[in-house]
Structure formats: structure tokens, C-alpha cells
Amino acid sequence: MGFVDLHSHILFGIDDGAQKATDSSAMLDALARFGVTESCVTPHQKASQYLPSAAQIAASLADVHALRRPHHPTLRLGAENMWDDVFFQRLQSGTIPGYADSPAFLIELPLNGTLPIGLDQALFKIRLAKQVPVLAHPERYQPLWRDDDLCQTLATQCAFLLDLPALAGFHGKREAKAARHMVEAGLFHAVATDAHNAEDVSRAAEGLAWLRKHGPKHAVERAFTEAPQAILAGQLPDLIR
Numbered sequence: 388m389g390f391v392d393l394h395s396h397i398l399f400g401i402d403d404g405a406q407k408a409t410d411s412s413a414m415l416d417a418l419a420r421f422g423v424t425e426s427c428v429t430p431h432q433k434a435s436q437y438l439p440s441a442a443q444i445a446a447s448l449a450d451v452h453a454l455r456r457p458h459h460p461t462l463r464l465g466a467e468n469m470w471d472d473v474f475f476q477r478l479q480s481g482t483i484p485g486y487a488d489s490p491a492f493l494i495e496l497p498l499n500g501t502l503p504i505g506l507d508q509a510l511f512k513i514r515l516a517k518q519v520p521v522l523a524h525p526e527r528y529q530p531l532w533r534d535d536d537l538c539q540t541l542a543t544q545c546a547f548l549l550d551l552p553a554l555a556g557f558h559g560k561r562e563a564k565a566a567r568h569m570v571e572a573g574l575f576h577a578v579a580t581d582a583h584n585a586e587d588v589s590r591a592a593e594g595l596a597w598l599r600k601h602g603p604k605h606a607v608e609r610a611f612t613e614a615p616q617a618i619l620a621g622q623l624p625d626l627i628r
């Protein structure tokens with residue numbers, strides 16, 4: 388089993404990821420070379436910016452399935468759900484687009500310097516319902532910087548999924564510092580490429596090299612194969628330390 392990538396924007400023509408079929412092909416080639424054997428495709432669901440319909444997503448998924456070659460990673464549909472009004476309505480109605488055949492789903496939070504009001508209670512209810520929220524790029528959220536207690540609490544309610552390119556410094560200095568601190572403090576569950584194009588896959592490879600060098604024993608295998616599998620199977624795995 389190779390790497391299981393929980394966060395990528397491979398589907399083309401629906402958000403800020405791949406724009407055309409050749410972009411998706413180039414990404415699949417790069418991901419295969421990188422050792423990814425399962426790619427979760429997670430188009431944005433973000434009310435103010437990118438909100439492709441289920442039909443548009445299904446059409447792009449069918450197109451990418453058609454261009455996929457045997458050596459490419461298998462595809463599993465997911466979504467990157469912004470914590471906004473649309474998400475909240477879906478939370479109430481039980482219609483959050485999650486990972487296919489899994490009780491897990493990917494969320495991202497607004498970057499406005501605070502955590503959403505009611506985040507705690509909402510995550511508590513989600514966990515009670517035996518669903519697994521996966522927090523995309525926790526290193527981006529300012530309230531989590533230098534607040535390990537808050538990270539520790541939040542990490543009992545959702546999986547912390549670090550962006551690999553951030554570990555290599557491609558998402559900014561403060562984000563790199565935060566991501567590396569989360570690794571050093573044992574405040575993460577898994578890693579992902581969050582690839583929007585083929586170049587991002589090279590950036591993710593640099594991040595994985597950093598993790599292999601600086602992370603705890605077996606961090607790469609745990610964070611990029613075992614934990615993602617456990618999450619998709621409906622578990623919140625142990626923090627990697």
C-alpha cells in the first residue's frame with residue numbers, strides 16, 4: 388500500500404485546482420511517481436467563492452476517471468467544506484459531502500484570526516454522531532499558533548491534516564513554523580498534498596522529506612498511509628508523536 392492523500396484538487400474546471408484535463412493527467416502522473424496509490428479528490432465547497440454543484444463534480448469525476456491510467460492512484464470523491472452558512476445548513480440536514488463510503492469529511496475554517504463561534508459544540512455533536520471531521524491545514528489558523536493546549540483540545544474532536552507543502556515552507560513562513568511546531572509537539576494526525584497542480588506535488592515531496600528527517604519514527608508511514616486509512620474507516624487515530 389502506498390500513500391493515501393486525503394486532500395487534493397485534481398478534478399478540473401470546478402475550482403482553483405486543475406483547470407483542464409491535461410492538468411489532471413499531469414497531477415495523476417506526479418502523484419503516481421510520488422507513491423500515492425489513493426487520491427481523495429476534494430473540490431472546494433465554499434459559498435463565497437467556489438460552490439460547484441454535485442452534477443458538475445460528478446461530470447468532472449467521470450472525465451478524470453476516463454483519463455486515469457492503471458499506474459495512477461485510485462480516486463475517491465470527497466470535498467473541502469468551508470465552515471460557512473452552506474456547511475451549517477448541510478450539518479443540520481445531514482447532507483455534508485464527505486469522503487465516499489466513509490463517515491469522515493474534510494473541513495476548512497475561515498482565515499479571519501478567530502475560530503468560529505460554536506466550533507466546539509458542533510464538533511462534539513459530529514463526534515457523537517460517529518462522524519470524523521478532518522481539519523485541513525491546521526497550520527494556517529492563527530488562534531492555533533503557540534497555543535498547544537487549544538490544539539490538543541481540538542485534536543480530540545477532529546483530525547489535524549497538515550499540508551505537506553507548508554512543511555517545506557511553500558505556504559509562508561509563519562505557516563511553515565506552525566506546521567513544523569505541530570510535528571515537533573506531536574499535534575497532528577496525518578498529512579496531505581492539498582495539490583492544486585503538478586508543481587504542488589513536488590512541493591509536497593519536499594515536505595515529506597522534511598517529515599522523514601525531523602518527524603518521529605515511522606512518521607511518514609503513519610501520517611501518509613496508516614492514519615488516512617484509519618480516518619477513512621471512521622476512526623480518529625492517535626496523534627503522531
Ligand SMILES: [Fe+2]
Pocket residue numbers: 394395396467523581
Ligand atoms: Fe484544499
